[in-house]
Amino acid sequence: MPIYMDRHDVSKDVTAEVVADLHQKDLKIQHKFKCTGLTYWYDDNRKTAFCLYEAPNKEAIKEMHEKAHGQVPHQIIEVEPSIVESFLSRIEDPENSKNTALNIINDPAFRTIMVVGLKGLSLHLQNSSQFKSLLSNLDKNLLCxxxxxxxxxxxxxxxxxxxxFKSVSNxxxxxxxxxxxFKKSLEAGKEKSIYLKIGISAGVPVTEKNSIFEDSIILAKRMCEFVKGEIILSSEVNDIYKSENSNTIIKIENLxxxxxxxxxxLNHLMDYVDSxxxxxxxxxxxxxxxxxxSKSKLYxxxxxxxxxSPNTFIKEYRLSKALGLLNKTSGNISEIAFDTGFSSPSYFSKCFRKKYGNSPSAYLDSRIN
Known part of the structure; x- marks a missing residue:
């Protein structure tokens, strides 16, 4: 049976005890709707609760909540248990709350999302042992x-x-x-054309989107991919960091x-460009x-x-998409040029060579061989 996560936005008067009591009421009648409650999260600061259920469909969850206490979820999405556990560290009740009268869980589902990527890589370097060594160094640094x-x-x-991350400051x-x-490892290898990009956003698992933490992930990826700087923070991450660190203003290079x-x-721009x-x-x-x-404000x-500039921004975006297609197919270069919005194959090849240091056909040949 599928697994679903729902979201409840509760009033300021609601407490962790109230949420726990509502959850117990669900558990008492869940069998009538073929549902199984796995666990829940409650955030007293943000007044949000998220329930994880095994159920035949979304309607069964709504009907169960309606019958149990009338608190119908504001949103329900289907999720993969392994993904939920990766983000939130559990898919069942925490040990310290088990076997208690109400099973009170005051555990926020709010998370800080980080996206880390390598930039400035030439195509030659991407296919080299040096790149594998850099990626290995990044793996080790990231793991530490x-x-x-x-x-x-x-x-x-x-x-x-x-x-x-559970903690913004962390x-x-x-x-x-x-x-x-990572910079030290680059200096040791005397590689100056590569740099790290890190985008950090924050949010809750269920919004109006269809996937878990989708809003936060999209923003972090867009910041990492399109915003200048090496470490990019969302406004919420910056505000929370300052509140957790005595209003400390972060002063660091390329932040x-x-x-x-x-x-x-950024989100409206990328939504439009994506379409x-x-x-x-x-x-x-x-x-x-x-x-x-206006055009001037847009610029x-x-x-x-x-x-x-806007023109360069679009061109860079299209080249990135073209590279992705070349990595997935051995198809016709001309088709890829037109499919990615370039006016001609020759102009596409010129732009591609300038950015990546190699022609599309040469790169495709090297990848295939």
Whole structure:
């Protein structure tokens, strides 16, 4: 049977005891709806509760809650137990709450999400033993940081590492430590063209999206991929860090802290680009209306966030998509050029060579062979 996580936004008068009592009422009648309650999380500061259930469908969970106490979830998503455990460290009740009268669990599901990636890699380096050595060093530095600062590796791909922290301060300090150690390994290898990018956001597991922590993951990835700087913090991460550290202002090289307006613009920009980047006729002026800003403001915001002009920003985005396609297929270069929004294969090859130091065809040949 599928596993679901639901979200309840509760009033300011609700306490951990109240939530525990409501959960017990669910458990008493859950069998009537073929549901099995696995555990729950409650955050008294943010007044949110998240329940984990095995159930035939979402409707069964809604009906059970409605019958038990009338507190219907605001949102329900289907989840994988292993992913839930990776982010939240458990899929059952914590030991210290078991076998108690109410089974009170005052354990927030709020997490700090970190995305770590390598940037500045030429295609030649990406296929070399040197890259494997750098990746191995990053693995070791990341592992040391996770052990020291109590982070959990959720996922690892060729593009990035996805990490979850319970503490905002631990996540930020881990980022500083990981970057510092990795820089030393680069200096030892005399490699100056590579740098680390780390995006850090925070949030709750269930929002209006369909996947767990999707909003926070998307923002962290977008900050890591498109915002200038080596360590980028969301506005919420920065605010919480300051509150946890006596309003300390972080002063470190190549650190970027976004405002809420920056995040709003970045997400709207990337939502629009994600839906329209394959259009060969896409122009920067097309962005103004959906983003609700003038051409001059658009230019200024993209330049200040990414360090690139809007035209360069789009070109870099398309080249990144093209590289992804080349890594997945042995298809026609011309098709990839048009599929990624370039006006001609020759212009695509020119841009690709300038960014990655090799032509698309040469890279494809080297990958296949």
């Amino acid at each position: 940081g996770l052990i020291k600062y109590k982070g959990k590796l959720v996922n690892q791909t060729e593009e990035c590492f996805l990490v979850s 996540a930020v300090h881990a980022a500083f430590d990981i970057r510092s150690k 970027c802290t976004l405002t809420m307006d920056d995040e709003f613009f 329209s980047w394959t259009d060969v006729n896409l122009k920067v002026t097309d962005f103004s209306k959906p983003l609700g800003c 200024h915001k993209i330049k200040s966030l990414s360090g690139n």
